[in-house]
Amino acid sequence: MVCALVGGLSGCGTWIHSDKQSVTIFTNPPETSVLIDNYLHLTAPGIVTLSRKGDHLAVANKDGYEPTSLNIDRTWSWWVVGDIFGCLIIFSPLCIMHDIDQGGYYTFDDKIHLTLHRHTASEPAPSK
Numbered sequence: 001m002v003c004a005l006v007g008g009l010s011g012c013g014t015w016i017h018s019d020k021q022s023v024t025i026f027t028n029p030p031e032t033s034v035l036i037d038n039y040l041h042l043t044a045p046g047i048v049t050l051s052r053k054g055d056h057l058a059v060a061n062k063d064g065y066e067p068t069s070l071n072i073d074r075t076w077s078w079w080v081v082g083d084i085f086g087c088l089i090i091f092s093p094l095c096i097m098h099d100i101d102q103g104g105y106y107t108f109d110d111k112i113h114l115t116l117h118r119h120t121a122s123e124p125a126p127s128k
Contacts, residue, residue: 020049023108025058028115032062052106058114065116074106
């Protein structure tokens with residue numbers, strides 16, 4: 001009984017799929033440097049583990065290309081339904097609040113695609 005209560009208070013989403021998610025980042029062109037939230041660095045394609053507690057920003061850079069940024073926004077997870085039925089009806093709203101606070105209510109796309117565009121040639125300086 002105590003185990004069921006503790007499990008219920010932890011929140012289904014956080015308990016089942018954790019507060020982090022692995023996301024694969026692809027770029028066109030490949031072998032592009034990607035900086036996430038100004039501190040996680042990878043060369044794409046690559047996998048990064050993101051906290052579900054908030055949204056993230058990816059910035060891709062490669063010589064000869066314009067830098068590209070993309071917001072990695074979280075969306076509601078299907079575990080919200082589990083919390084509504086399991087926690088609200090059987091246990092306590094505290095587990096729902098736990099999932100919202102810890103990120104268990106949220107998910108990201110499993111695959112993120114970034115496309116960089118080549119630098120355009122500068123116009124020649126005007127003649128004098």
